[in-house]
Amino acid sequence: MGLLGLLWSLANLVVAYFFVTGAFVAKTAAKEGILAQLSLLLGGVLIAGFAILLARECARMLTSADASGTA
Amino acid sequence: MRIVTWILVAAGLVLAGVGVSSAVGQAGSGAQPWGNELSDNFVFIKALPFVLGLGVAVGLLMARTYGAKVRSDGAIRRWSRGTVVGHAVLTLGFILALPTGMWQYLGGILDVNLPIPLYLFYRVHYIGASIVLFAATAFVSYLSMTGDRSLLVPRGQWGRHLLGLAYELPEKVRTPYAKLLRVDLTQPRPPTGQFTFYERVVEFPSWSILLVLITVTGLIKAGRYLLPVPGTVLWLSSTLHVAAMVAIVVKLLDHLRYTLPRWPLVASITSGWVNERYARLRHPGWAQVSGGTAAGRRANGESSGSAAAGALGGSDT
Numbered sequence: 001m002g003l004l005g006l007l008w009s010l011a012n013l014v015v016a017y018f019f020v021t022g023a024f025v026a027k028t029a030a031k032e033g034i035l036a037q038l039s040l041l042l043g044g045v046l047i048a049g050f051a052i053l054l055a056r057e058c059a060r061m062l063t064s065a066d067a068s069g070t071a
Numbered sequence: 072m073r074i075v076t077w078i079l080v081a082a083g084l085v086l087a088g089v090g091v092s093s094a095v096g097q098a099g100s101g102a103q104p105w106g107n108e109l110s111d112n113f114v115f116i117k118a119l120p121f122v123l124g125l126g127v128a129v130g131l132l133m134a135r136t137y138g139a140k141v142r143s144d145g146a147i148r149r150w151s152r153g154t155v156v157g158h159a160v161l162t163l164g165f166i167l168a169l170p171t172g173m174w175q176y177l178g179g180i181l182d183v184n185l186p187i188p189l190y191l192f193y194r195v196h197y198i199g200a201s202i203v204l205f206a207a208t209a210f211v212s213y214l215s216m217t218g219d220r221s222l223l224v225p226r227g228q229w230g231r232h233l234l235g236l237a238y239e240l241p242e243k244v245r246t247p248y249a250k251l252l253r254v255d256l257t258q259p260r261p262p263t264g265q266f267t268f269y270e271r272v273v274e275f276p277s278w279s280i281l282l283v284l285i286t287v288t289g290l291i292k293a294g295r296y297l298l299p300v301p302g303t304v305l306w307l308s309s310t311l312h313v314a315a316m317v318a319i320v321v322k323l324l325d326h327l328r329y330t331l332p333r334w335p336l337v338a339s340i341t342s343g344w345v346n347e348r349y350a351r352l353r354h355p356g357w358a359q360v361s362g363g364t365a366a367g368r369r370a371n372g373e374s375s376g377s378a379a380a381g382a383l384g385g386s387d388t
Contacts, residue, residue, distance in 0.1 A: 001337075008327065009324070018177055040180065053325070054328040057331065061332055
């Protein structure tokens, strides 16, 4: 399950990459204005951040069988 | 009563079958000058009342499975069979709707086209959305029939829940969180009940809000060819629909981050049950209540739940 979680994190990191690069280079977002670009950037950063948190938890699961007690 | 529920579900299934096939038949008859995307949109929106009706009927059936139970090996039922099935259906809906919705958005932003026609993405998205709406309606019907509110923070208990949440947070985050929300960390840690404080304060409210947001905005977007929708409302709905989609992607990552390391909880949403040892270790407040009523029931030779277990937070959901 940890491995599947890692794969899911990786897929989401790819999505985050498209969001973040899209904020700077996508013509559609540039046409729509700074708010659209900022939304893409924020969305990408959030997805990347949470994907890293999931990846970290999954890596911990793979290296240790002990379940965490914190949120 | 059980037979009436089954008759309602059967009637709902027949009506949904007739409704969907007649909508598909109308769209495919060639009588209307619609493209593939518009045809699918009309099928989706016309089928919706039947899908929602079926959801209400299935929710009644789900409610029949509600009630606290303890197995002979001491395992406690955390989720009813109805909730287990409803969660699985909702997951299936998201599996179909989320990636296709993401592609519609990203493909447009990046100006990229796949060899697969776009209308197929929309078609799968509409199927996924129908499944999500069906499951959401079933859950609303189920919760209104059972009156279960165990997923919500009870009135007057926010202080206790914010304190409990503080102790569930990593130490680095705990102090700033306590300062921000004025949580008194000198108070003792309250025992975790059937659901963790994180589940009650963060998980369930955020999923509920996001589900409402994505379904309402999606319905406005999908209904725009049938009903006049002002431009501003449509623009706002489209923006919020995308925002909700991104928030769901983020929430799903957080949901997996939280649940995967707590494997017995993941297992419980597929089986309904949590073993006694895990319940005592991680949910002492719940295990105490359920274990107590279970011991009493076992002494009396009973196997299913009582109102007392529900009143004390020991019901299944």
